[in-house]
Amino acid sequence: MAIGWYLVVSALIFAIGVAGVLVRRSPLVILLCLELMLNAANLALVAFSRMWGGEDGQVFALIVMVVAACEVTVGLGLIVAMYRRGLPIDVDDLRELQG
Amino acid sequence: MSAVLFFIAAIGAVSGAIGVVMLRNQFYSVLALVFHLVSLAALFLLLRAEFVAAAQVIVYAGAVMVLYVFVVAYVGGGEEISSRSGLRIIGPLLAIALAIELCVAMLGTALKGISGKGAPYVPGFGTPEHIGKLFLTTYLFPFEVASLLLLVAAIGAIVLARRRRGLEPDQELEARYHPPRPSWTGTMAEAGGMTHFDEPEARPEGEPVGSQH
Numbered sequence: 001m002a003i004g005w006y007l008v009v010s011a012l013i014f015a016i017g018v019a020g021v022l023v024r025r026s027p028l029v030i031l032l033c034l035e036l037m038l039n040a041a042n043l044a045l046v047a048f049s050r051m052w053g054g055e056d057g058q059v060f061a062l063i064v065m066v067v068a069a070c071e072v073t074v075g076l077g078l079i080v081a082m083y084r085r086g087l088p089i090d091v092d093d094l095r096e097l098q099g
Numbered sequence: 100m101s102a103v104l105f106f107i108a109a110i111g112a113v114s115g116a117i118g119v120v121m122l123r124n125q126f127y128s129v130l131a132l133v134f135h136l137v138s139l140a141a142l143f144l145l146l147r148a149e150f151v152a153a154a155q156v157i158v159y160a161g162a163v164m165v166l167y168v169f170v171v172a173y174v175g176g177g178e179e180i181s182s183r184s185g186l187r188i189i190g191p192l193l194a195i196a197l198a199i200e201l202c203v204a205m206l207g208t209a210l211k212g213i214s215g216k217g218a219p220y221v222p223g224f225g226t227p228e229h230i231g232k233l234f235l236t237t238y239l240f241p242f243e244v245a246s247l248l249l250l251v252a253a254i255g256a257i258v259l260a261r262r263r264r265g266l267e268p269d270q271e272l273e274a275r276y277h278p279p280r281p282s283w284t285g286t287m288a289e290a291g292g293m294t295h296f297d298e299p300e301a302r303p304e305g306e307p308v309g310s311q312h
Contacts, residue, residue, distance in 0.1 A: 001101060001102055001105040001145070001216070002213065002214050002215065002216060003212060003213050003214075003215065003216070003217055004205060004213040004214055005105065005109070006142065006146065007205050007213065008202060008205060009109045009112060009113065009142070011198055011201035011202055011205065012113050012116075012198055013112060013113060013116045013135075014197070014198075014201070015194045015195065015197045015198035015201070016113070016116040016117055016119075016120055016194065017116065017120075018190075018193065018194045018197055019120055019190050019191050019193075019194030019195075020119060020120035022186050022189070022190030022191075022193065022194070023120065023186060023187055023190040023191065024120065026125060028125055028128075028167070028170065028171060028174070029119070029120075029125055029128050031167075032119050032128055032129065032132050032167070033119060033120065035132060035159075035163075036116050036119060036132070036135070039135070039136070039139055039159075042139075042151075042155075043139060043142060043143075046143055046146050046148045046151055047146055049146075049148070050146040050147060050148070050217040050218075050220075051212040051213070051215070051217050051218060052212070052218055053217065053218030053219060053220045053221075053224070055224065055225060055229055055230060055233055056233070056237075058148050058150065058151050058225055058230060059230060059233050059234060059238050059241075061148070061151050062150075062151060062154060062230070062234075063238075063241055063245055065154060065155070065158060065159065066245040066248065066249060067245075067248065068159075068163075069158065069162075069163055069249070069252070070248050070249060070251075070252035071252075072163050072166065072167070073166070073252045073253065073255070073256040074252055074255050074256055074259065076166055076167070076170045076256070076260075077255065077256035077257075077258075077259035077260040078259055079170060079174060080170060080173065080174070080259070080260040081259050081260055083173070083174045084260075084262070089174055092184065
């Protein structure tokens with residue numbers, strides 16, 4: 001398959017992730033949609049690495065995976081802390097910082 | 100053969116992504132993401148990225164998704180009411196516009212490699228051996244920084260999600276230290292409404308313990 005097809009799939013997944021972040025209200029699902037976007041970027045990186053025949057893009061994809069794991073850990077910790085304090089798990093209700 | 104595999108994996112990845120966004124139940128969203136990640140690992144394998152595919156399945160679909168499932172079970176992910184704000188209409192339109200824009204950019208690009216099947220690669224391309232050699236030579240500093248970042252994130256998650264004293268009454272501990280007594284027993288202090296024994300400052304300083312009225 002041509003490399004362009006992989007990039008098209010990556011673009012579609014990224015756009016779906018953007019739609020999810022904008023539409024959904026639960027911070028948990030928003031984190032899932034962020035994962036979708038990071039994975040789309042990973043797919044593009046690996047596709048470009050295949051295109052150039054070098055492995056640097058794959059190393060970059062692995063580092064992105066590490067950063068995504070860190071982001072998930074901290075994000076889920078925040079959600080658990082919100083739940084413990086009895087706050088609503090809903091981004092439309094959490095608007096204390098909105099001016 | 101590779102084209103058939105590509106289309107199966109690509110349709111799986113995109114439908115899994117749509118499932119994450121469309122499914123109302125958060126638990127099903129997480130399961131859809133697992134499906135998406137496994138399909139994506141198949142795409143990585145088609146791109147000759149063995150080690151990335153294995154890491155994707157083990158780290159992402161294994162460890163991270165288990166964390167998600169635990170948090171959904173803990174928080175009690177129920178059905179989510181859809182948002183009433185204008186983003187509900189504007190969001191998908193923006194996403195469609197972004198997808199079209201990205202596809203147009205890809206079609207209009209002058210990159211010649213995009214229409215090809217990829218450059219010729221050395222044998223052993225994408226194996227753990229090659230990736231590990233790159234990590235320990237060229238990319239040693241990013242590798243160490245990534246390990247430091249993981250450590251900081253783990254400590255941060257513990258600090259964020261731990262039980263805090265003072266913010267909430269710890270009812271389990273309370274019940275263990277002061278089990279409720281049966282009725283018509285207990286002390287006069289309890290009868291007078293003072294149910295908590297761990298407030299020594301309520302008692303005047305210097306007075307012996309037994310001399311309460």
